[in-house]
Every structure is written in C-alpha cells, then in structure tokens.
Amino acid sequence: MSSDAQIRAPSPIQRLRTVLFSQEGILFLILVVVVAVLAGRSDAFFTPRNLLNQGRLMSEVGLVALPMTFIIITGGIDLSVGSILGLCAVLLGVLWGGLGLPLGLVLVLVLLVGVLAGLFNALLIVRVGVPPLIMTLATLALYRGLAQGISEARSVTGYPEWFFRFGQGNVAGLPTQLGLFIVMAILAAVVLRSTTLGRTLYAIGNNPVGARFSGLPVGRNLALIYAFSGLMAALAAIIFVSRVTTTRSDMGSGLELDAIAAVVLGGTSIFGGKGSILGTVIGLVLIQLLKNGLALMGVTSDATIIVIGTMLILAILVNNFIQNRRAGI
Amino acid sequence: MRVSPLSVLPVVLGAGLFVAYWFLPFVTQPELGPSTAAFVSADRDNNVLELETDGAQLILFGAAVTLIAGVWGLTNAQHSRAVAAVTAVGGVLVLEYFAVFFLSYRRDEGTYLAAMGVGFWIMLALGAVMVLQLALPRPQVPAEYRLSTLLANQESAIVVALVVLFVTIGLSNPRFLAERNLLDILQGNAYVAVAAIGMSMVIITGNIDISVGSLIGLLAIISGRLAVGDAPVVVAWTVPLTVGAGVGALIGWLVAYLKIPSIVVTLGMLSILKGVLIIWTSGQRVTGMPEAYYLAQWRPLGIPTPILFMVGLTLLAALWLRYSGLGRAFYALGGNAEAARLSGFSGTRLTMQVFILNGVFAGIAAVLYATQLNVIQPTPPTSLELFVITSAVVGGVSILGGKGTVIGAMLAAILLNTIRSGMIFVNVSPFWIQAVQGLLILVTVLIDLVRRNRQML
Numbered sequence: 001m002s003s004d005a006q007i008r009a010p011s012p013i014q015r016l017r018t019v020l021f022s023q024e025g026i027l028f029l030i031l032v033v034v035v036a037v038l039a040g041r042s043d044a045f046f047t048p049r050n051l052l053n054q055g056r057l058m059s060e061v062g063l064v065a066l067p068m069t070f071i072i073i074t075g076g077i078d079l080s081v082g083s084i085l086g087l088c089a090v091l092l093g094v095l096w097g098g099l100g101l102p103l104g105l106v107l108v109l110v111l112l113v114g115v116l117a118g119l120f121n122a123l124l125i126v127r128v129g130v131p132p133l134i135m136t137l138a139t140l141a142l143y144r145g146l147a148q149g150i151s152e153a154r155s156v157t158g159y160p161e162w163f164f165r166f167g168q169g170n171v172a173g174l175p176t177q178l179g180l181f182i183v184m185a186i187l188a189a190v191v192l193r194s195t196t197l198g199r200t201l202y203a204i205g206n207n208p209v210g211a212r213f214s215g216l217p218v219g220r221n222l223a224l225i226y227a228f229s230g231l232m233a234a235l236a237a238i239i240f241v242s243r244v245t246t247t248r249s250d251m252g253s254g255l256e257l258d259a260i261a262a263v264v265l266g267g268t269s270i271f272g273g274k275g276s277i278l279g280t281v282i283g284l285v286l287i288q289l290l291k292n293g294l295a296l297m298g299v300t301s302d303a304t305i306i307v308i309g310t311m312l313i314l315a316i317l318v319n320n321f322i323q324n325r326r327a328g329i
Numbered sequence: 330m331r332v333s334p335l336s337v338l339p340v341v342l343g344a345g346l347f348v349a350y351w352f353l354p355f356v357t358q359p360e361l362g363p364s365t366a367a368f369v370s371a372d373r374d375n376n377v378l379e380l381e382t383d384g385a386q387l388i389l390f391g392a393a394v395t396l397i398a399g400v401w402g403l404t405n406a407q408h409s410r411a412v413a414a415v416t417a418v419g420g421v422l423v424l425e426y427f428a429v430f431f432l433s434y435r436r437d438e439g440t441y442l443a444a445m446g447v448g449f450w451i452m453l454a455l456g457a458v459m460v461l462q463l464a465l466p467r468p469q470v471p472a473e474y475r476l477s478t479l480l481a482n483q484e485s486a487i488v489v490a491l492v493v494l495f496v497t498i499g500l501s502n503p504r505f506l507a508e509r510n511l512l513d514i515l516q517g518n519a520y521v522a523v524a525a526i527g528m529s530m531v532i533i534t535g536n537i538d539i540s541v542g543s544l545i546g547l548l549a550i551i552s553g554r555l556a557v558g559d560a561p562v563v564v565a566w567t568v569p570l571t572v573g574a575g576v577g578a579l580i581g582w583l584v585a586y587l588k589i590p591s592i593v594v595t596l597g598m599l600s601i602l603k604g605v606l607i608i609w610t611s612g613q614r615v616t617g618m619p620e621a622y623y624l625a626q627w628r629p630l631g632i633p634t635p636i637l638f639m640v641g642l643t644l645l646a647a648l649w650l651r652y653s654g655l656g657r658a659f660y661a662l663g664g665n666a667e668a669a670r671l672s673g674f675s676g677t678r679l680t681m682q683v684f685i686l687n688g689v690f691a692g693i694a695a696v697l698y699a700t701q702l703n704v705i706q707p708t709p710p711t712s713l714e715l716f717v718i719t720s721a722v723v724g725g726v727s728i729l730g731g732k733g734t735v736i737g738a739m740l741a742a743i744l745l746n747t748i749r750s751g752m753i754f755v756n757v758s759p760f761w762i763q764a765v766q767g768l769l770i771l772v773t774v775l776i777d778l779v780r781r782n783r784q785m786l
Contacts, residue, residue: 124775128775128778128779129778130774130775130778131728131729133537133728134722134728134774135774137715137718137719137722137770138719138767138770138771138774139767139771140715140767141715141719141763141766141767141770142764142767142768142770142771143767144763144767145761145762145763145764145765145766145767145768146764146767148760148761148763148764149758149760149761149763149764151760152758152760153760253711253712257539257596257599260596261596261597261600264593264596270590270592270593271590300608302603302604302607302608303604303608304604305600305601305603305604306600306601306604306605306608307604308600309596309597309598309599309600309601309602309604310597310601311597312593312596312597312600313583313589313593313594313597313598316589316593317583317587317589320587320588320589
C-alpha cells in the first residue's frame, strides 16, 4: 500500500508543510516575527520611508551576495569582493579626478576592471587548481594593496550631479540601487532555477568530478560566476561612491563577511550543492532590518552585531534540527 | 655503521668555520663594529669603513647551522638531503657576510683588498663549498640530490625565500641586517605566529576559525583589565588562556556535536566577540598596567620573550603533532574523516580538542599582543584573522585538511613581516606594501601548488 501513497499527488496540507518547513519558509517566519516585534517596539521602524532607506543601505551587500550565492553553491567562496570594491572605487576616483577621463567612460572601465579581477581569480582557480578560499584570500590582500597603492591615501570628491542618482536618487519611488538590486535578484533567481547554467552550478557543488565527467563545462561556468562576482562588486563600488560622494581605499573592507553571512543565513550550504537566491534575499533583509530595528530601539550598533552573530548560528541550528526531523520522518 | 665521507663534510665545515673565526688573523675593531673582522692589521689606522651590519655574526650563525646539520646528518642518515639544504643555508649566510662586506668596502674605496688576511679567503672557500654541498652527487640515490629538490617542501621553499630576501635587501641596504632590525622582524609577528600554531591545527583537521582576530582582541583586553584591576600578574596572564579555551570549547561543541560548519560558527562568533569587545571597551584604550605585567618586553639573554615563545611553542607543537597519538589523529581526521572514524578515532572529540587548543594558543597570542606595548588598543589590528590564516596557508597547511606543519606556519609569519619590513628598507612607498605582500602570498601559494601537482604526477 505504501507505493500507492508515494504515487499519490501531495495534498494541499502536505504542500503547505513542505513550503513552510523549507529553509526559506522557516527563515521567512523568523523574518515576520522579527519585523512584528521590532514594529511593536518602535513607531519609526515600520514606515515606508525607513524601510526604503534600509533598502538603499543593503543594496551594496545585496548585489555582492547574489554572485556569492552562486559561488558558494558550487562549493567555492569569494573573499576578495570587498577588496575588488575598494579597488574599483579608488580607480573610479583616480581615472576621473586624476586623469580627467569622462565619467561615463570611467564607469565602463571600472566595471571592466571588476570583471577582470574576478576572471583573474577564476583563472588560477580553474587552470591551476588553487582552492577558492586560498586564491581569494591572496587576492583579498592583493586587490586591497593595489587600491592603497593607487590611491596613496588621497580621496577624490566633487562628482557631477547626475552621478549621485545611482546612490541617492529614486526611480519610480524606489531608491535607484534597490530597484537595480531587485532586478538583478530576479534575474539571478531565474538563472539559478531555470537555466542550464544554474542547474550546472548545483551539479558542480554536489560533485565536481562527476560534473566534469558528465561533460558539463565546469571551468567555463566557474569563470563566468567569478567574473559576475567581480562585476557586481564593481557595480556596488559605483553605488557606494555615489552614495557617500567620496572615494577611499578602505571602502568595502569586511563586505565579504557581510555577504557570506547573508548567503549562509539564507540556507545556502557552505559545502555547496544547496541554496537559493530567495533565501539569500531573505537573509539579507533579515540582517538589515535587525540592525536598523535594534538601533531604533536604542541598542548601540555594536550590540546589534552580537545579535546578528547569534542569529546566524541559531538560524542554522534550528534549520538543521528541522531538516533532520523531516529527513527522519 | 658505515659513515660516508660526504656526511662528515658538514661537521668538518662547521667546525672549520668556528676555528677560522677565532684563530685566523682577523682583527676586530670594536669602535668600527664587528663587521670589520675580515681585515688584517695593515692600514688599520686610517680605516674609515663603517658598517652598521653585525656582519661577523653571520659567520657564527652559518657555522652553528652547519655544525648542527652535520651532527644531525650523522645520526640520521636518511635525512641527508635536508642536511645538504641546511648546510647550504649556512654557506649562504657566510657568503652573504662577504657580499655585505664587499659592497661597503667598494663604496669607501679603501685600499685593503690585497692586505686582507688568509682568513678571508678560507672563509670564502668554505662558504662556497657549503653551497656546493647541495649540488654534490650522492652515491646512494643520486637523482634526488639536484638543486631542484631544495624546494621539496614548503618549509624549505620559505627558508630559501627568506634567505633571498635577506640577501637582496641586505645588499641594497645593509642596515636591514642590523641585529636590532632582525629582532624587530622576528618579534613583530611573533604573536601572529603563535596564533598560527592553533590555526594550523584547526586547518589540519579540515576546519577553519575566522573569529581568532576578535578573540585575541577580546582576550587582550581581559588580560589588561585584570592587570589594571590589581589582580596578580600571573592571573592576568593565565585567565586569557582559560577564557580562550572556553570559547574554543563552545566553538568546538557547535561544530562537533551540533554539526554546523566551522566557517559558519566562527563567522557568527566573529560578530559576537567583536560586538562584546566594542561594547565592553567603548573604544577606550587600556593603560596603566603594573610594571611587572609587560611580559613581551622582557629580554632574557638579550632575546625578546615573544621570539622565545614563538620558537619554543612552535617546536613543541611540531614535535607533539608529529609524534603524539593525538597529533597524528588530527592529521588522520583531516586527511580522511571516515577512515579516521573507522580506525577508532572519535571525530567529534578530536574536533572539540582542536578548537580548545586553538583557544589556548589564541590566549597566549593575546597575552603577547597585550604586553608588547604600554597601551592595549580597544580593537585588534584589522583583518588579524586573515593574517593568521594566511600564515598557516602560506606555510603549506592544506586548506583541504590533513597536510602541513606548524614550523611552516611560523616561517610564513616571519616571511610576511620580513616582506613588510624589507619594503620599507628598499624605499618602496608604504602605500604599495600591501600590494607587494599580496603578490608574494600569491606566488608562495602557487609554488606550493605547482610542486604538489608535480609530486602527484
């Protein structure tokens, strides 16, 4: 009789349970609870103005977290994104302010540099077989060093008015970068869920050797996502510079850990093969709202990082527990 | 036991160097510094040569290194390749002295060259023979003793890199080799090297700890606060170790028993510890510790304590990892967790133990860090954890687990600081130091990898 039960289509209640007890479902519940609690504690929290402003602030980490999700799904990691951001920000300032190139061209060049930085990571990871953690650890130092060397501790300010639209302006009522992030997130989610490329990433994460032997273009796909990571870091750099109106070589340091925290909180397995963009986005929103909500409640911003660290461990713990229970049943 | 003539050579060379140093017609002129030792007495009166380098000590170092290597080679015949490498290092030290000497000699356009004593030429010959030693063919397994085998493991590759750095930077600015600077180089990263011991063990078991920077910062503040609060100095030194072990146990428990990946646990722990640290100190520096507290400023036998701790702990840990049951079990766990389990090791317990050990080493590093200056900064140096991890990784500890030694990690920590210090001495703009450092990290990692790939073929 058991075979009949397996064949039968899942009832709506079973379906609901699957959705609820999925990684994203649990996280979403946590998010709802957190928002409810925070909204009850502070009037200023659950207002469109505040929420949109938080969206503005989280977009830079968010943009970087999208390719980070891809990379972690393949079992890799990219620690160099913060440094790429710093390098691109400094280059933006130097190329425009120092060399006097037109700003439009500079933006294109900066994005190109980001892609090249990502490709350099991919080159040694794919061709030489350096473990991603080590490769990006080395380029974390290298790119940050280049940023420091090129900038020589000078900062560049005085950008034209139109440039500030990226970081401070609005498009259709949304902060520009939030709109950009939403578009990119949807694109990334579609790519990951429904394209050959996306499914290949899971295959690489689950079994890299198997993926290669199945004839999947492992090297090309890895190069693609690391380049994508560099591109997003460069884009985040442009937005960052536009938002704070200056360039400094230490911009974006620690960004990689924020992005990884969002990805891991979102249920992407650090060992690869599992994860989703939706989870990353929820993780990102959860962290940002926690920071903001606690700050509005009068908790100092330093205390909030304790809460976020605890949250990270607890969320994984709860999730592990529930997934184990489900697997057991 | 039959002793081949070649294995006696290093002993003879080392002893010969000592004899030459003391008995050949060298003249030491204290007012000119010991590096003038290679002169004979001729024309001494109008000697204007001045070197800040403590050059003659290089000869002593070289002699000692060679002698030790020789004795070691006599007792362990199978290590003759390593002995040859070490002998060559001794030879390079001796030769380097002459390079330094010649350079400043030429600069001063002196006239002593013809008058230089027989000791000069003997030493030069000895140095050359010691370097040649490496290239000499061995009767037993000739093919293995080519110069290329010098890079047989990451430790010797780093030693070669260190020697090359010291020679090249020393030649362009002899002040780099002054005793004070050498001690500074060794001392500056000593606490990083101590933390890297624990990190190496963690990485060897296939885990990672990215919270160690915040942990060191927090433990340093605990130690400082205790000392300011009139606790006995010994308490201020030991409490960080126990607190570190406690935090390590917590991390280990989460990783081992609750099966959360270590990178996730320590990522969370990084935030928690950093937050606690900032709230607790509220950005205030800790000052006014009692005089007896500054452990890292002591200099027993003229050697700063951090160096003693670094070398002593590294050697102990290296021997312990190599020969103790638990040490071997760490390698087994990292190499193949399933096989280790089937061989009767408890993976969960080993993971607990390695994180507790890591916490203790973080505690020692914190005490060294806290006592090196008269103030303790409220935040540890930025990306300290990355420096610690980089030291371990550049030192040849495989991130995939199961491979690497703590000696390599220590050498790498020294290498990183040598690069930093050397860049200043050859007038590289301070803004570019980190870029050069990053590039060199990349190069060492690549060398390690290329070598491993070749060994696999």
